[in-house]
Amino acid sequence: MNAAVAPVRYMISEAEYVEAATHANARGAWRVAAVVTAFALLVALLKPQFQVAILCGMVLGLALTAFKVMFLLPRRAAQIYHAQASMREPFELALTDEQFESAQRSGSFRNAWTDFVKWDETANMLLLYVDKAMFVSLPKAQVGTANLAFIRARLAATGLEQRNRSRKPEDRKP
CATH class of the missing domain: 1.20.58 (Methane Monooxygenase Hydroxylase; Chain G, domain 1)
Structure with missing residues (x-):
């Protein structure tokens, strides 16, 4: 992968x-x-x-x-x-085994999978938390089933198997 x-x-x-x-x-x-x-x-x-x-x-x-x-x-x-x-600008999402990247005209955000502290979801959105308060929101319908499965697999592989469960501080990379 x-x-x-x-x-x-x-x-x-x-x-x-x-x-x-x-x-x-x-x-x-x-x-x-x-x-x-x-x-x-x-x-x-x-x-x-x-x-x-x-x-x-x-x-x-x-x-x-x-x-x-x-x-x-x-x-x-x-x-x-x-x-x-910037919330209303189009985003381009790129996913690899090592990291998540979302870019748009006004800037970009890149994060290693091990740096996400938690993930959660609603009926229509996947939320990837970078800390206790800030999250990246992804519309499930636009991201697609295969990419959502990839994201969940990467999160699980880095210690976030369950939604709404925070990563332990000792499990984060230095």
Whole structure:
């Protein structure tokens, strides 16, 4: 295996970017809500006189988290997409056994497979994380089944067998 099927030209639509960015950020919002809810339940069990207020606060907190995930995160992602002109440029994807490369008119990004820290996917997008916050998003339909299989195989071969599992720091190359 020296290269994937072929270099691919792709563009990321607003809907695809919103899907990827919302997915990437929603998990953190729900984690915070889960921790706060668990703490509130513990306090409610220990202090019965506060149970009604705490339970109302929990319901409100979960409703606000849902509002953030369903409305605020997608709105913010759409704003970012429109503010960043390079997001709307065509990309050219080249894959080899050693690295991933995405180039466009305004610049290029190259990364060794061992330098990705995590990968995840949605129904339409594959997300390759370069750190805990930044990711490269690839539209599955445009990248193609063979290239997606190649990408997943390279990630698995370098220690990222499962989606949404972070690479251990000691497994990253120096």
